[in-house]
Amino acid sequence: MSDYLVRGMSMDGFVKAVAIRSTEIVSRAAQIHGTTPNATAALGRALSAASMMGNMQKVDDGSMTLQIRGGGPIGTITCVSDAVGNVRGCVTEPKVPLVEKYPGKLNVGATVGVNGTLTVIRDLRMKEPYIGSTALVSGEIGDDITAYFAQSEQIPTACALGVLVDRDYSVKVAGGYLIQLLPGTPDEVIDKLEAGIHRAGAVTPMLDRGMTPEEILGEVLGELGVVFLETTEVSYRCYCTRSRVEAALISLGKKELTEIADEGKTFPVSCQFCDTVYQFTPADIRKLIQKS
Numbered sequence: 001m002s003d004y005l006v007r008g009m010s011m012d013g014f015v016k017a018v019a020i021r022s023t024e025i026v027s028r029a030a031q032i033h034g035t036t037p038n039a040t041a042a043l044g045r046a047l048s049a050a051s052m053m054g055n056m057q058k059v060d061d062g063s064m065t066l067q068i069r070g071g072g073p074i075g076t077i078t079c080v081s082d083a084v085g086n087v088r089g090c091v092t093e094p095k096v097p098l099v100e101k102y103p104g105k106l107n108v109g110a111t112v113g114v115n116g117t118l119t120v121i122r123d124l125r126m127k128e129p130y131i132g133s134t135a136l137v138s139g140e141i142g143d144d145i146t147a148y149f150a151q152s153e154q155i156p157t158a159c160a161l162g163v164l165v166d167r168d169y170s171v172k173v174a175g176g177y178l179i180q181l182l183p184g185t186p187d188e189v190i191d192k193l194e195a196g197i198h199r200a201g202a203v204t205p206m207l208d209r210g211m212t213p214e215e216i217l218g219e220v221l222g223e224l225g226v227v228f229l230e231t232t233e234v235s236y237r238c239y240c241t242r243s244r245v246e247a248a249l250i251s252l253g254k255k256e257l258t259e260i261a262d263e264g265k266t267f268p269v270s271c272q273f274c275d276t277v278y279q280f281t282p283a284d285i286r287k288l289i290q291k292s
Contacts, residue, residue, distance in 0.1 A: 011225035014185040019177040019213035026174040028236035035094040038111040044163035045141040054081025065121040072113025086237035088273040112139035156181040162204030173207040196222030238274035261285040
């Protein structure tokens with residue numbers, strides 16, 4: 001089954017919601033980066049959140065970057081989503097040690113850390129990107145996304161993310177949901193939503209039971225009901241090209257490029273998101289010097 005996300009709204013129009021199945025996205029990321037289980041879970045949660053947040057933007061050619069620095073062994077998590085929800089990501093250290101809260105439950109918070117920040121960079125194709133940053137509250141990522149929206153964008157939000165890593169280190173299921181209240185939401189609607197979230201429980205067991213994004217939103221919104229507005233297929237997608245890498249090399253300047261060319265060796269450049277390696281011979285580098 002292909003990954004997809006679904007956007008919806010409560011029947012009364014006070015709650016907007018999005019949910020995602022991201023199993024293939026997270027599996028692809030784990031394969032590319034060779035992540036150990038804790039890193040897979042942390043990166044997978046961040047990718048799921050970034051996909052939903054990117055899809056929520058109102059600029060067709062915009063992008064959204066989610067960056068998490070918690071001081072934990074995984075280092076920095078960086079995820080970038082386009083306006084559709086196609087996403088890519090990387091971590092500083094993909095092979096972190098196994099840390100569990102209890103047997104079978106990965107401790108993502110210990111892997112990410114709590115002494116740091118969550119930063120969101122929205123490129124809305126204006127002169128300057130919007131940048132918001134908040135302190136991490138748990139390192140579990142879902143809680144941190146919730147806190148970010150409440151503090152930085154003043155939007156009451158509930159975010160739940162889950163990645164279930166199988167015994168063979170493969171990704172069994174991944175996904176999550178993100179729910180937000182619109183201004184003026186009555187207290188009784190908030191009470192019903194909170195009851196629905198509590199009744200639904202953690203998102204990972206719902207995913208493991210085979211529940212679809214639509215079913216998850218139906219369970220969480222409960223008696224509020226849900227109207228589905230849009231369904232969008234999403235994937236792990238990197239937009240790197242040789243021409244973009246050439247532009248990055250040119251930005252190094254003639255002096256540094258000349259030093260690279262004078263070494264007389266092929267110069268490899270690896271994409272941090274998809275691990276594609278672009279090879280540049282000394283002759284290629286000298287052509288770039290001429291272009292610059």
